[in-house]
Amino acid sequence: MKPFSLRRRIFALAVGLLLLASLVLIVFIRDYAERAADRAFDRLLAASALTIAGAVQVEAEAVIVEIPFAAFAMFSGQDRVFYAVEDPYARTVTGYEDLAAHMPETVSGEPHFSDLVYREDLVRVVSVGRLISTPSDTGWVTIHVAETQNQRNSLANEILSNAVLPVIALTFLAVGLVWFGITRMFAPLTQLEQDLRARAPDDLSAITVPVPSEVEHLVSALNGFMARLRNAMERVSGLVAEAAHEVRTPLASLRAQAEVAMDEQDPEALRRRVGRIHTGAVQASQLVSQLLMEATISHRLENQDNDATTLGAVIDDVRQRLDPDQASRIQVDLATGAGTAIIRGDRVALREMMRNVVDNALVYSSSPVEISGTLGAGRLEVIVQDRGPGIDASEKTMVLERFKRGATSAGTAGSGLGLSIVSRVVEAHGGQLSLKDRDGGGLIVAITLPTPKRSSAVPGLAMALILASALITLPPQSVDAATSVHAAPDGSTEKVLTIFGTTDTPLFEYFIAAFQDLHPDTGVIYEEWDSRPLYENYLAGSLSALPDLLISSASDLQLKLANDGYAQPHDSPFLDALPDWAHWRNEVFGFTFEPAVIIYNPDLITGAEVPRSHLTLAELLETQTERFRGRIATYDIALSGVGYLLAAQDQTISSTFWRLASAFGRVNAQFSGSSPAILNGVADGTLALGYNVLGSYAFARQAEGANIEIVVPDDYVLVLTRSMLIPRDAGHADLARAFIDFALSPAGQAVAAGPTALGAVVPDGSGDWTSEAIAARGRGVIQPIPIGPGLLVALDTLRRQRFIDTWQEIVSPKP
Incomplete structure (x- = not known):
């Protein structure tokens, strides 16, 4: 393959990326400048329209508005401003009639923005609706405010020009810095190359040449590789040397026995010779197998293979590899939990550890071999016991070394590697190994291994x-x-x-x-x-x-x-x-759809006289004061948060709110902190009528058979949503998030639309109490109470106190 210049490739790629990034950045800045200007001026437009909407009043069923000074004072003065206010019948109350003619009626309190060519200028228009209630009707007043776009375009161009020049200058500067940096960056690599070329073939020591931090990981990896290579070479060299030393003797013995057997004439003597040859071959084969297994385990332990297994699985694996007659001699007695306790480590190494211990016990003992296990605090203890000759106390440390055997092993075939393999595996897994004498004769091998901590x-x-x-x-x-x-x-x-x-x-x-x-x-x-x-x-x-x-x-x-x-x-x-x-x-997340309704006892109020709107309720109480004295109930807005919320929204929408409050005062209305108390009173006849009761509770009680009837008002219907939030100091925020997801999911909304009758807020659901089904129960304008900063106005301390004081003065007048 033809060599290439890495330096030139990096430089060309860097320059290309810089130019592309500069182009993308300029496009992004242009878009951002336009969006930033639009956001800034749209907020001013919306604030102007909402200020005008707040000044809308109803007098003698006529809409009047006195434009506040602040509505236009917030504009820059460099653009033309137009406005129009339309009543519910699309008649222009004030402002520019031709502007109103170009815009549709608005039936929402949220600002809606659009662009329009008006009087030969492109203008930005915001439209806001204000729901009003008069004795004869309920409808939307629409407010339009328009502004030409000269200032917002100037602001966008200013942001763009102020940002593009630095981008271009920085691009050229970055190109120069990239070339200089690449040149300097490759200098340490040249020194590293010279150091490696000057090394001897067998020099696997660590590289000590100073290199940049970016190349340090490469050098560390290279040093790690050479260290592993050096260890592997040392291990192979040691294995070869030890194998040559240990295998030489049995092979020489086999050769000698074979040569003698070739000249043997006596059949019985020849049979004995062949038997000794077979014993030597078995010993040599066992030695080679142990050497290979020792090398395999060393390699696996160095690679730090980490599996999850159990003591029971390890023991079963060992038993399956034994002859049936040998496997039948093993007796296993594991305490509760010990057999299923998790052991983390190399599965093959753990199996060979147990196999070597069990093989030794079977070879040196003719009686059953007992395996037991107990589970403690973070530790698993395994004990293997036999009735063999045991190991002398002075030899217990020595037999754990490679090719070392105790005096009691004389006459028994073995390699001297079994216990050394066991010791290495136990040590690599962070455990402990001990050899003890067994009462009555025999050996006890005790192995203690750590178990993973359980965070639960x-x-x-x-x-x-x-x-x-x-x-x-x-x-x-x-x-x-x-x-x-x-x-x-x-x-x-x-x-x-x-x-x-x-x-x-x-x-x-x-x-x-x-x-x-x-x-x-x-x-x-x-x-x-x-x-x-x-x-x-x-x-x-x-x-x-x-x-x-x-x-x-x-x-x-x-x-x-x-x-x-x-x-x-x-x-x-x-x-x-x-x-x-x-x-x-x-x-903040709403998950229900709950209208504020009027409930009544059908035994106390006939269907013909039931008030179907807020105005007719006030008129009924005004004309039949004595009949309903002490038998009307609503929320105590000083105690009930939802009661205050509904009253504040009523006051904002309805021009008859204070008239209705005065009617409550005339009949000495009862006030409660919760919907269930009002429902109970109406159901048992103590109360005749309840006002602004949550429809969810009313629908549920009616379905249970309570003696109540429900009116969804025909003029307007306030709808609130039960809301959820996760406190900042929540201890289990993950569980709270799971519950919010459930409540907003189809499964949670099915509960809201089902037996709870709380109402599903997500549209197009299924059930008896979907938002569409609830809205269809009345003819009034559905007015959801939006969760937004507008709710904070009524919570202002002074404003809330004045509202409650005025309410109490009207509904509870002093004698």
């Missing part, structure tokens, strides 16, 4: 302690918490998932059972709380244990925990199927 011991103990404490010595909990323990179906105790949530335990047990069907090795501890106490106690660090997963129907509180850095991220493979409104980043 500590988790198993921890699981046992957790379950024991939960089942036997569970400390008293807060009145807000109730604990249930679900052991792993397969009986294992290594894995425990601790969940703190607000879902009623009987409902959540459906999820636990389905999860454990897929993960039978996982136990689950579930502690039920109310939403607000769960949030506050977690922040205060006063929960009874560190949860691995937090689940709450108050998604705003969950979002705040994540926003404040208390959540771990998780890239679930099912995240793409989840609606955008039902998760925030990869930290």
Whole structure:
């Protein structure tokens, strides 16, 4: 093959890669500059539109808006700005009518961006919807804000130009540095070549020439190879020398016996000669076999082959290689666990170790050979006992050397290699070998080998302690918490998932059972709380244990925990199927679809007078105050996190919210911290009607036969999703991630759409309670409560306190 220049190849490849990288980098920078400019200006556009949306009001069923100063103050002043506000009937309330004519109506509160040629300029338009409720109807107000793109193009070009010039300069500089570096890089290799050429053929010592760190691994590998080659040569030389010394004597004896036998005339004497020749041949054959096996084991131990086997398998392997009459003399008695204990090492070497010990016992003893084994803390002890002549105490160390035999072996064929092989194998596996005298005569060979550590011991103990404490010595909990323990179906105790949530335990047990069907090795501890106490106690660090997963129907509180850095991220493979409104980043995940509904007792309210909207409910309470005094219930928003979330969203959407709150005050409405309490009151007739009850609980109770009827409002329907997050201090985050994946998977969504009636949030599912089936039960606008930073506004301390104070002043007026 024609030689080539490695230096030129590297230089040409490096220059080509540098040029290609520069081109790719310029393209990337151009794309990044455009995307960065778009992101920056799109955020300004969205902020402007949302500011206008926040100023939308309804007076006398007419939409009015006073454009805030801040809505346009955020623009640069170098671009033209256009805007339009349309009412639910597509009539322009204010702004540019021709802009509104070019844009479709928006029925979402999320900003939607598009490009449009408007008044001979390419403009970027953002459209935002604002859901409003009037006494006669519910609809969407649409806000459009448009801006020409001169400034964003200027920003993109500025980013590109400021980045391209340094890229070009660095490319030329890099080419020069590559050439200089390649020249310098090959200099140490020349010195290494000269050192190797100057060596003698039998010089296998390590290379000591200083080399760069990049070549150091090559030199280390070369030194390692030469060291192995030197060891192999020394081993072969030693083996040849020892074999020549040890084999010379039996071969010479065989030759002499054969020569004498050739001249022997007496048949009996000839037979004796042939017998001695046969004995010598057997001894020589055994010696050669032992020498070859010793060489094989030395090679395998140097290669550090690492298999996993058991003591029982090693003993069975040895027995199968013996004659049947010899194998029948072996008696095996292994303690519990000893036969199946894992031994890590070379399987062939361990087999030959045991074979040599057993062969010696069979050769030097005519009685049964006993093999026993015991398993201790990280150690496996194997004992082989015989009734042979034994070994003198002064010879016990000597017989472990190669070609050394004790005085009691005289007259018995042997090579003197068996015990030396045993000693080498035991030492290579980190064990211990001892030779002891047996009471009553005989020899005891005791071999102790290490067993692998089992990492599951500590988790198993921890699981046992957790379950024991939960089942036997569970400390008293807060009145807000109730604990249930679900052991792993397969009986294992290594894995425990601790969940703190607000879902009623009987409902959540459906999820636990389905999860454990897929993960039978996982136990689950579930502690039920109310939403607000769960949030506050977690922040205060006063929960009874560190949860691995937090689940709450108050998604705003969950979002705040994540926003404040208390959540771990998780890239679930099912995240793409989840609606955008039902998760925030990869930290908060919604998994249910639960509308806020009105429930009533059909014995106390007739079907004809049932309020079907928020306005008709207010009118009913205003006109029949005495009838419903003390018999209407809703959430106590000061105590219930989900109650405050729903009330805050009601106030944002509905222009009749405070009128309804005033009606609650007139009838002395009852306030509760949870849906089940309201459901119980309506079902037993203590209450006539419950407002903003979670539909999931209502549907489930109705299916059980409770005396309640359910109204999905005809004007608008608030829908929340029960959300999950992994706390940053979770002890078993891997189990929490597995549960999130299960809850978002088709199997978990089938549970939500099934007997729990919590509702499947992932579209196109199957079951009685899919999001599509729930939405079809009413005629109102479905308004999901999106999990996003917008929820943080209502959680502002002053804003929340003012809202609660106003609510309490209206619903609980002082006399």
